Amino acid sequence: MKTTKFILYALSLCFLFQALTACEVSRDDRAITIDGKRRMWPDLLRKSKEGGLNTIETYVFWNAHEPSRRQYDFNGNLDLVRFIKSIKDEGLYAVLRIGPYVCAEWNYGGFPVWLHNMPGVEFRTANSVFMNEMQNFTTLIVDMMRKEKLFASQGGPIILAQIENEYGNVMSKYGDAGKAYVDWCANLADSYQIGIPWLMCQQSDAPPPMINTCNGWFKSWGGAIPHRTAEDVAFAVARFFQTGGTFQNYYMYHGGTNFGRTSGGPYLTTSYDYDAPLDEYGNLNQPKWGHLKELHKVLIKMEKTLTHGNISNVDFGNSVTATIYATEEGSGCFFGNANTTTDATITFQGSEYVVPAWSVSILLDCKNEEYNTAKVNAQTSLMVKKSNEAEEEPASLKWVWRPEIIDGPILEGKGKFAASKLIDQKQINDESDYLWYMTSVNLNDDDPIWSDNMTLCVNGSGHVLHAYVNGEYLDSEWATYGIFNYKFEKQVKLKPGPNQIALLSTTVGLQNYGPMFDLVQSGIPGPVEIVGRKGDERVIKDLSAHKWSYKVGLRGLDDKLSNSDSDNLTNWLSEELPSNRRMTWYKTTFKAPLGSDSVVLDLLGMGKGFAWVNGHNIGRYWPSYMAQEDGCITETCDYRGSYDNNKCLTGCGEPSQRYYHVPRSFMDKDVNTLVLLEEFSGNPSRVSFKTVAVGTACGHTYEKKTLELSCQGKPIAGVLFASFGDPQGSCGSFTKGTCDAEEDVLPIIQKECVGKDSCLVEVTQEKLGKTTCGNIIKRLAVEAVC
Numbered sequence: 001m002k003t004t005k006f007i008l009y010a011l012s013l014c015f016l017f018q019a020l021t022a023c024e025v026s027r028d029d030r031a032i033t034i035d036g037k038r039r040m041w042p043d044l045l046r047k048s049k050e051g052g053l054n055t056i057e058t059y060v061f062w063n064a065h066e067p068s069r070r071q072y073d074f075n076g077n078l079d080l081v082r083f084i085k086s087i088k089d090e091g092l093y094a095v096l097r098i099g100p101y102v103c104a105e106w107n108y109g110g111f112p113v114w115l116h117n118m119p120g121v122e123f124r125t126a127n128s129v130f131m132n133e134m135q136n137f138t139t140l141i142v143d144m145m146r147k148e149k150l151f152a153s154q155g156g157p158i159i160l161a162q163i164e165n166e167y168g169n170v171m172s173k174y175g176d177a178g179k180a181y182v183d184w185c186a187n188l189a190d191s192y193q194i195g196i197p198w199l200m201c202q203q204s205d206a207p208p209p210m211i212n213t214c215n216g217w218f219k220s221w222g223g224a225i226p227h228r229t230a231e232d233v234a235f236a237v238a239r240f241f242q243t244g245g246t247f248q249n250y251y252m253y254h255g256g257t258n259f260g261r262t263s264g265g266p267y268l269t270t271s272y273d274y275d276a277p278l279d280e281y282g283n284l285n286q287p288k289w290g291h292l293k294e295l296h297k298v299l300i301k302m303e304k305t306l307t308h309g310n311i312s313n314v315d316f317g318n319s320v321t322a323t324i325y326a327t328e329e330g331s332g333c334f335f336g337n338a339n340t341t342t343d344a345t346i347t348f349q350g351s352e353y354v355v356p357a358w359s360v361s362i363l364l365d366c367k368n369e370e371y372n373t374a375k376v377n378a379q380t381s382l383m384v385k386k387s388n389e390a391e392e393e394p395a396s397l398k399w400v401w402r403p404e405i406i407d408g409p410i411l412e413g414k415g416k417f418a419a420s421k422l423i424d425q426k427q428i429n430d431e432s433d434y435l436w437y438m439t440s441v442n443l444n445d446d447d448p449i450w451s452d453n454m455t456l457c458v459n460g461s462g463h464v465l466h467a468y469v470n471g472e473y474l475d476s477e478w479a480t481y482g483i484f485n486y487k488f489e490k491q492v493k494l495k496p497g498p499n500q501i502a503l504l505s506t507t508v509g510l511q512n513y514g515p516m517f518d519l520v521q522s523g524i525p526g527p528v529e530i531v532g533r534k535g536d537e538r539v540i541k542d543l544s545a546h547k548w549s550y551k552v553g554l555r556g557l558d559d560k561l562s563n564s565d566s567d568n569l570t571n572w573l574s575e576e577l578p579s580n581r582r583m584t585w586y587k588t589t590f591k592a593p594l595g596s597d598s599v600v601l602d603l604l605g606m607g608k609g610f611a612w613v614n615g616h617n618i619g620r621y622w623p624s625y626m627a628q629e630d631g632c633i634t635e636t637c638d639y640r641g642s643y644d645n646n647k648c649l650t651g652c653g654e655p656s657q658r659y660y661h662v663p664r665s666f667m668d669k670d671v672n673t674l675v676l677l678e679e680f681s682g683n684p685s686r687v688s689f690k691t692v693a694v695g696t697a698c699g700h701t702y703e704k705k706t707l708e709l710s711c712q713g714k715p716i717a718g719v720l721f722a723s724f725g726d727p728q729g730s731c732g733s734f735t736k737g738t739c740d741a742e743e744d745v746l747p748i749i750q751k752e753c754v755g756k757d758s759c760l761v762e763v764t765q766e767k768l769g770k771t772t773c774g775n776i777i778k779r780l781a782v783e784a785v786c
């Protein structure tokens with residue numbers, strides 16, 4: 001479903017971090033600080049630039065900026081101008097993907113839900129209501145950028161802008177009106193006269209041509225963790241340049257976290273890590289970040305040749321080709337081997353070269369191999385999660401709690417509005433995940449459905465249902481990513497007279513992709529039925545057209561229990577902390593973990609709900625949703641062969657997402673508040689905060705290259721293993737191979753690295769001594785602890 005996206009070395013920031021608004025700016029070892037708080041934008045931008053990117057790309061999220069019609073929000077995290085200026089401050093270019101449809105696994109693809117509720121609207125087609133709104137928002141963004149002189153034609157960093165997104169995939173479903181719409185989009189973009197090119201990503205008949213991209217993959221509830229190897233991403237990028245490409249975008253370079261209710265899908269996790277070069281928390285994902293950095297360096301060295309050279313190819317058969325870029329000043333070469341199993345030995349201009357299966361070699365001078373995508377020299381970092389080491393922090397958190405009150409009005413079916421039908425949950429303008437559907441059914445024991453086996457049946461599609469009958473909880477039901485409908489069927493005890501049915505429907509992110517995705521039902525489309533059984537006969541009472549009463553949200557949300565100062569307003573209970581209690585609020589205080597490592601909330605033991613830190617909604621949690629049992633890799637992932645999102649999965653049989661990112665900018669130094677809303681059942685006494693940092697750093701570097709090791713901001717504590725020869729195994733389980741250096745290299749590496757923030761070791765016989773290996777290509781393997 002997610003296919004091609006575009007652009008030259010770009011970072012797609014799906015989440016806009018805390019903005020810069022204050023004035024006292026300084027820096028520490030980890031980030032730019034403003035008024036003493038760490039800010040993530042400059043840190044992420046710097047790491048991207050250091051990784052060899054020259055352009056940062058961002059979407060613009062319409063539903064975040066215009067949550068209510070004509071009421072705008074560009075504050076804090078949403079300060080788009082500030083973000084573009086931060087890009088400029090780092091000396092980078094920017095690509096602005098206005099859309100305003102963005103897909104992005106973002107709630108409703110970025111469309112505000114109020115737009116869906118405008119009379120006569122039809123999305124993404126020749127419809128005047130839709131086009132007026134789209135034009136209004138797009139114009140606002142373009143004018144905002146122009147006023148701040150942010151387009152490259154005005155001296156600003158924005159070199160490209162995008163209108164619409166991934167429409168080529170779905171256009172045929174919109175018929176002639178789709179073609180008219182896309183032409184209108186192109187004319188609209190053109191009419192702004194911003195002096196830079198516009199793109200339509202995934203629109204083969206729109207200028208300029210479609211541009212290739214490197215995708216990882218995202219994670220769903222019920223899904224395992226997708227990986228794409230460093231070797232394979234590098235192969236795809238190098239291959240793109242070998243075959244004449246000049247523009248490359250990573251989707252994602254940094255995916256971050258979808259906090260609050262921004263995650264779409266439905267059924268997508270809050271983690272949007274994407275196995276990207278910068279991980280969810282902004283740490284370097286090694287060796288991927290480093291391996292791509294090396295590639296970027298080589299490509300930049302080759303820039304002139306790549307953009308001016310005459311291209312010729314030599315075909316060696318078996319999917320092996322040499323590509324020569326020739327200029328007057330000299331030539332550069334790519335040797336590509338797209339064979340998935342067989343390494344190739346080729347003779348080129350009188351010399352012999354080995355090109356491993358599924359790899360590309362780059363030779364700046366067509367003589368010496370400068371880079372091969374399958375030879376990873378960058379360090380591997382194994383990240384570890386450690387307990388909160390804040391001073392005086394007790395071993396476990398001390399909780400107070402409160403039930404979510406489901407009383408009178410709900411039990412009596414008294415909501416805020418009513419209708420004689422089941423409504424689509426989007427009618428509430430996405431004000432909340434929660435919507436109560438309530439009705440009453442009058443029965444007597446000579447009713448045709450009356451039997452001793454009656455069931456309540458609900459056809460639902462959005463996305464979790466908790467059913468209550470006559471004030472008693474009956475059961476819950478939900479679907480999974482890719483299957484959006486669930487069928488609830490449960491035996492129910494009814495009584496003669498009125499019976500009260502209260503269905504709490506919970507959305508888990510609105511649909512974000514597909515033709516007419518905006519019309520996909522959410523909530524309870526129905527039917528809702530009572531089914532009675534008499535022998536084999538099923539007798540149905542359809543309640544769908546009954547009078548239904550509706551209430552948006554939950555009492556605790558109305559009472560702002562998620563705020564840190566909610567004590568004054570409500571009575572929290574400190575006695576008899578319940579575990580495994582449905583619909584329960586929990587609250588605690590904690591100290592921020594010491595240091596500057598990334599912080600996560602470990603919610604193992606909890607069911608499903610929301611978490612807030614100091615009132616910041618850190619997103620939907622659902623650690624009780626287990627990933628599939630099967631389909632994960634058992635050992636290392638074979639990088640060879642085309643990537644697909646089921647290729648290299650890990651985490652089968654474990655919670656799809658156990659850890660939830662808590663940015664340090666959400667926390668104060670002293671007392672912080674954590675509030676959980678639990679829908680199912682959970683045991684808060686198992687909840688804890690942890691820090692994420694490099695635990696082990698391994699080097700695996702080929703002869704004539706340089707080993708570079710770092711613990712990312714901490715000194716290297718020790719070196720456990722070093723071998724120069726043909727070491728076997730991988731980081732954490734290296735062993736010596738059949739040959740080794742004549743003298744032990746461990747002391748050499750210890751001397752160079754221990755106690756230092758980072759170290760460089762040239763992998764040569766001069767430095768490391770002679771080996772017993774003979775003529776093979778030697779490698780240095782090192783395992784260090786941080």
Ligand SMILES: *[C@@H]1O[C@H](CO)[C@@H](O)[C@H](O)[C@H]1NC(C)=O
Nearest residue numbers: 070135136137138139140143
């Ligand atoms: C957007 O619509 C409002 C009216 O709802 C109007 O005042 C405003 O000028 C429009 N903006 C643009 C850029 O068309």
Ligand SMILES: *[C@@H]1O[C@H](CO)[C@@H](O)[C@H](O)[C@H]1NC(C)=O
Nearest residue numbers: 317318319338339340341342
């Ligand atoms: C890969 O190499 C093998 C062995 O040389 C050969 O049989 C096969 O056809 C090659 N595959 C492709 C796709 O070139």
Ligand SMILES: *[C@@H]1O[C@H](CO)[C@@H](O)[C@H](O)[C@H]1NC(C)=O
Nearest residue numbers: 309310311326327328329330
């Ligand atoms: C590249 O091709 C052009 C046109 O054929 C030719 O004039 C030029 O000499 C070529 N340059 C090199 C370095 O081969």
Ligand SMILES: *[C@@H]1O[C@H](CO)[C@@H](O)[C@H](O)[C@H]1NC(C)=O
Nearest residue numbers: 452453454455489490491533
């Ligand atoms: C009631 O009906 C359901 C659905 O047909 C069936 O699965 C269940 O076994 C029945 N229960 C009893 C007690 O008969």
Ligand SMILES: *[C@@H]1O[C@H](CO)[C@@H](O)[C@H](O)[C@H]1NC(C)=O
Nearest residue numbers: 459460461485521525526527
């Ligand atoms: C259940 O709801 C879906 C819409 O989400 C609809 O397509 C389907 O027809 C409904 N099933 C029945 C039995 O009506």
Ligand SMILES: *[C@@H]1O[C@H](CO)[C@@H](O)[C@H](O)[C@H]1NC(C)=O
Nearest residue numbers: 560563564565566567568569
């Ligand atoms: C809650 O009480 C504290 C301390 O008594 C006070 O500082 C704070 O302003 C109160 N908050 C609200 C919302 O009343």
